[in-house]
Structures are given as structure tokens and as C-alpha cells.
Amino acid sequence: MKSAVVTVYELDDSGDRLATAVGTTTTDNKGEYSVELDDNYSGGLVEIEITVSPETRMVCDALACGA
Numbered sequence: 717m718k719s720a721v722v723t724v725y726e727l728d729d730s731g732d733r734l735a736t737a738v739g740t741t742t743t744d745n746k747g748e749y750s751v752e753l754d755d756n757y758s759g760g761l762v763e764i765e766i767t768v769s770p771e772t773r774m775v776c777d778a779l780a781c782g783a
Contacts, residue, residue: 717743717747717766717768717772717773717774717775718743718744718745718746718747718772718773718774718775719742719743719745719769719771719772719773720742720743720747720766720767720768720769720772721740721741721742721766721767721768721769721772722740722741722742722743722749722751722764722765722766723737723739723740723764723765723767724737724738724739724740724751724753724762724763724764724765725737725738725762725763725765726738726756726757726758726760726761726762726763727760727761727762727763728760729760731761733763736756738753738754738756738757738762739751739752739753739754739757742769743766745775746775747775
């Protein structure tokens with residue numbers, strides 16, 4: 717997905733999501749992304765959430781894509 721919103725949340729020791737995101741970015745035209753984690757990140761496991769926006773579009777990398 718291009719122009720999708722990527723949000724990273726740190727998880728606590730029980731695997732529950734902490735309330736504040738530790739990073740966010742948007743995917744590029746190829747659907748790729750890189751995100752820098754902020755100072756709130758303390759080194760634990762993370763959950764990556766991908767959501768769409770009005771600008772989000774599917775990226776097809778198959779030989780024959782549908783309409």
C-alpha cells in the first residue's frame with residue numbers, strides 16, 4: 717500500500733500495547749517505509765499498525781494486476 721500510515725507501539729511485558737506511539741511514518745510509492753523510534757521507546761517488543769488514509773492506494777507487484 718502506498719501512502720499508508722505506519723504507527724509503531726511498544727508492548728509491555730504482558731504483550732499489551734502501551735498508550736503512546738513511539739514512531740509514525742507514511743509508506744512511499746512502492747509501499748516501503750522506514751520509521752525512526754522516538755525517545756519514549758525503551759527497547760521492548762513493538763507492534764506495527766498499518767492504516768489507510770484517503771491518499772492510500774494498493775501497490776501491485778504481480779505479473780498481472782486486476783483493475
